[in-house]
Amino acid sequence: MSRAMEDYIAAIWRLTLHGGTASTGAVARRLGVSPASTSYMFRKLAEAGLVDHKEYAGATLTPAGERAAAGYIRRHRLTERFLVDILGIPWDQVDAITDQMEHALPDVVVDRIDDVLGHPRTCPHGYPIPDRSGNVDEIAVRPLTELRPGETAVVARVAEHDPQLLAHLGDLGLFPRTEVQVLARDRVGDTYRIRVGNREHVVGRAVAAAVYVADA
Known part of the structure; x- marks a missing residue:
């Protein structure tokens, strides 16, 4: 399987993990490519037996595609974990580095x-790592924006594809397994005052919406 095909089936896997189909536009946006390129790759993947694709209806993975995608996701997230935990690479840099390494790593x-x-069980950003059989241990999460003032939760995962945002979340201490409390919300300014450990911060909606929490 080519590197491009792996990237596409991984994008489809992420977009359809909880059901539904991956639209041409959604996959194109995720990978930063044109819709025309995505449509072409959907047809190529369908010919390889990795996706089911209907014109204008998006794509879903076949059982073979799901196995291949889970293996790719597992490789990516374990490599990220290794770079952070063993080599000490900052979590906002590992996605790009892993993209350069992962395709060459044998099982x-x-x-x-x-x-x-x-x-x-999770990558540095909190997303589940498929096991060797492709099974995924998911937990129920919700965005930080859904917490009521006074409510406390534990950071489960954060949006992972914007290095600047990740660096900012790290500066705020919003790492997975960290307890966070919403102290107040300013609906006029659309900001949230939060407590992370013994520090308080005021964050905007874009930052709060990038943090997903689970019950404490």
């Missing part, structure tokens, strides 16, 4: 990384 290396790390 035996990925499995060894998993063993060395003690079989982590």
Whole structure:
């Protein structure tokens, strides 16, 4: 499978993890390519038996496509975990570095990384790592914007594709497994006053919406 095909099936996997189909536009936006290129790749993936694709209806993964995508996602997220936990690379830099490394890593290396790390369940940004059989251990999450003033929760995951945003979230201490409390909301300015550890911050909606929490 080519690198481009892996990128596409991974995008479809992420967009359809909870059901539905991945539209041409959604996949194109996620990968930063044109809709025409995406339509062409959908047809190519369908010919390879990896996706079911109907014109104007988007794409879903076949069982073979799901297995391949889960393996790719597993490789990506374990590599990110290795870069952060073992090499100390900042979490806002590992996505781009992993994109350069992951396609060359054989399964035996990925499995060894998993063993060395003690079989982590999530990537540094909080997203679940599929196991060797492709199973995913999901938990119920909601955006921080849904918390009521006075409510406390635990950061489960954060939006992972904007390095500047990730660096900012790190500066605020909003890492997975960190407790966060919404102290107040200013509906006029659309800002949130939050407590993270012993520090208080005021964040805008864009930042709050990038943080997903689970019950404490």
